[in-house]
Amino acid sequence: TNEVPREKVLDNSLSLLKEGYLFIQNRCRQFQSDIFQTRLMGEKVTCISGEEAAKVFYDNERFQRKGASPKRVQKTLFGEKAxxxxxxxxxxxxxLLFMSLMTPDGVKKLGELTTVQWQDRVGKWEQMERVVLFDEAQEILCRVACEWAGVPLKEAEVKQRASDFGAMVDAFGAVGPRHWEGRKARKRAEAWIEEIIEQIRNEKLDSPEGTAAYAMAWHRELDGKTLDKxxxxxxxxxxxxxxxxxxxxxxxxxxxxHEHPECRQKVTKDNQDYTAMLVQEIRRFYPFGPFLGARVRNDFTWNGNQFRKGQLVLLDVYGTNHDSRLWEQPDEFRPERxxxxxxxxxxxxxxxxxxxxxxxxxxxxxxxIEAMKVSMAFLTNQIEYDVPLSEQDLSYSLVRMPSLPKSRFIISNVRRKTK
Ligand code: HEM
Structure with missing residues (x-):
């Protein structure tokens, strides 16, 4: 077996915070290797990148998730023991419980609800000087999510609920206040949704069969028991x-x-194939999840490395989506690929x-993918708007996790498109 590059550091957590999405990729490039060892948060960690690495990472004989995600992530992003x-x-x-919700009809319904919610907001935006697209999208999707899932949501609570869901996600790469916001948000959301589950079980709330709320309330575990509240x-x-x-x-x-007006042109022609490619490229190109973690389940050797039972391994998500062996000129935005x-x-x-x-x-x-397709179609075919450049910073960080255009994308002069 060849020698696997090893970083000779006591702990590299600070570099991870400083390099963000590029942490693994930077080292893979420096070492000319798909695999290296480092130390993070006090333990030895093996980082792997690329398509072959992903294949290994998803081998259930070799990896398990138990004990892989830090408590701080479970207390914000995922929820504990989920x-x-x-x-x-x-x-x-x-x-299977989750997949049972993803029927063709379920997916289609989600797209329809999303379109209706976008259309519903245009009147309000026409009256507004500035619209912060990210904030509006969060609220729109919060309404969509609750309706789709069979969870009642009063108009007066939309802002708080949407911002709580957002805060749980925003906490994943955070230390300090942003982490604590995420924990508070999760506590509020869990109290709210536990109440909903209880109401469904007491038949005080009628959530239709086939919705996520109904499914979670009545799901039976392998031992025949329902989930606790x-x-x-x-x-x-x-x-x-x-x-x-x-x-x-x-x-x-x-x-x-905005940055690729030619893409907008192509979506405008109501070109469904193109819209699908655009959505894939958005998911490939822009940063969201940086990496995934799992623990070695059984000892094995791969790519010259001895993987030892219990060891933490990180799969480079961002880097694999930008791997030049898989994607020609990976740092260019090209839906046609x-x-x-x-x-x-x-x-x-x-x-x-x-x-x-x-x-x-x-x-x-x-x-x-469905929600993104209808949203891209809405933004191009149904409305027109300006993107006031002097008032915002459209850049986004590859260090802050999760990332977002800094001004959350401000639009102005929104008007309905006349066909
Ligand atoms: C798992 C990303 C949207 C529900 C995951 C994983 C990633 C991810 C990276 C982990 C895969 C792994 O551990 O190997 C995203 C992104 C989304 C998104 C970037 C876009 C915003 C959704 C939506 C739902 C969902 C819309 C539900 C309606 C889940 C669940 C898991 C999961 C339940 C855990 C699956 C498991 O552990 O078996 N997602 N996701 N995600 N996602 Fe998503």
């Missing part, structure tokens, strides 16, 4: 929160339309890789 940290048969069973709430939030997080991709999408894409399970991995039913790959990928 699907993300399960393994084996219990995980597969829980995964808290766990049901945590898993329902695992549907609501990420639906709201699609606002991030929509905002990056608006940035893409997807025209001949073969649809690999381990190359485009913004929402994880592998098989939906067997691995931890995101069950929400289809609804994410």
């Amino acid at each position: 699907i993300q940290s399960m393994d084996g048969e219990a995980h597969k069973h829980r995964k 808290h766990m049901a709430a945590v898993e329902l939030i695992n549907v609501l929160r990420p639906l709201v997080a699609i606002a991030t991709y929509i905002t990056f999408g608006a940035l893409a339309l 997807f025209r001949n894409w073969k649809g690999g399970l381990f190359d485009l991995i913004p929402q994880g890789g592998g098989d939906y039913y067997q691995t931890h790959r995101c069950p929400g990928e289809w609804v994410t």
Whole structure:
């Protein structure tokens, strides 16, 4: 076996905070290697990048999720003991629960609700001097998410709920106040959704069969028992929160339309194939999830490295989406690259890789794509707007995690498009 590059440092957590999305890629380039060892948060960590690395990472014989995600992430982003940290048969069973919501009709419904919500806001925006697209998108998606999931939401609570879902996501790469905001937000959301679960079970609330709320309230574990109220709430939030997080991709999408007017032209022609490619490129190109973590389940050797049981391994998500072996000129935004894409399970991995039913790959990928498609179509075909440059900073950081255009994308002079 060849020697795996090893960083001779006591701890590299600070470099991770300083280099953000590029932390793994920078080192893979420096070492000319898909794999290296470092130390993060007090432990030895192996980082891996690329399509082959992703294939290994999603091998259930070699890796498990138990003990992989730090408590701080569970207390903000995921929720404790939820699907993300399960393994084996219990995980597969829980995964079926999520996948059961992603029927063709369910996906289509989500797109329709999203379009209706966008259209509903135009009148208000026409009266506004400035519209912060990210904030509006979060609220729109919060309404969509709750309606789709069968969770009642009063108009007066939309702002708080949307911002709580946002804060849970915003906390994932944070230390300090941003982390604590995320914890507070999760506590509020869990209390709210536990109440909803209880009401469904007491038949005080009629959530239709087929909705996420109904599914979580009545789901039976392998032992035949329903989830306790808290766990049901945590898993329902695992549907609501990420639906709201699609606002991030929509905002990056608006940035893409702004920076590449030729893309806008092509969507305008109501070109569905093109819109699909545009959405894939947005998900590939812009930063969201930086990397994923798992622990070695059984000793094995790969690429010259001895993986030892229990060791933490990080898969480079951002770097794999920008790997020049997979993507020609990866740092250029080119939707057309997807025209001949073969649809690999381990190359485009913004929402994880592998098989939906067997691995931890995101069950929400289809609804994410659908929501993005209708949103890009709305922004190009149904409204016109200006992007006032003197009043905002459109740049985004590759260090801050999660990232977003700094001004959250301000638009003005919004008007309905006359066909
Ligand atoms: C898992 C990204 C939207 C529900 C994941 C994973 C990623 C991801 C990277 C982890 C994959 C792994 O651990 O191997 C995203 C991004 C989204 C998004 C960037 C866009 C905003 C959604 C939506 C839903 C959803 C809309 C639900 C409606 C979940 C769940 C898991 C997950 C439940 C855990 C799956 C498991 O552990 O088996 N997502 N996701 N996500 N996502 Fe998403």
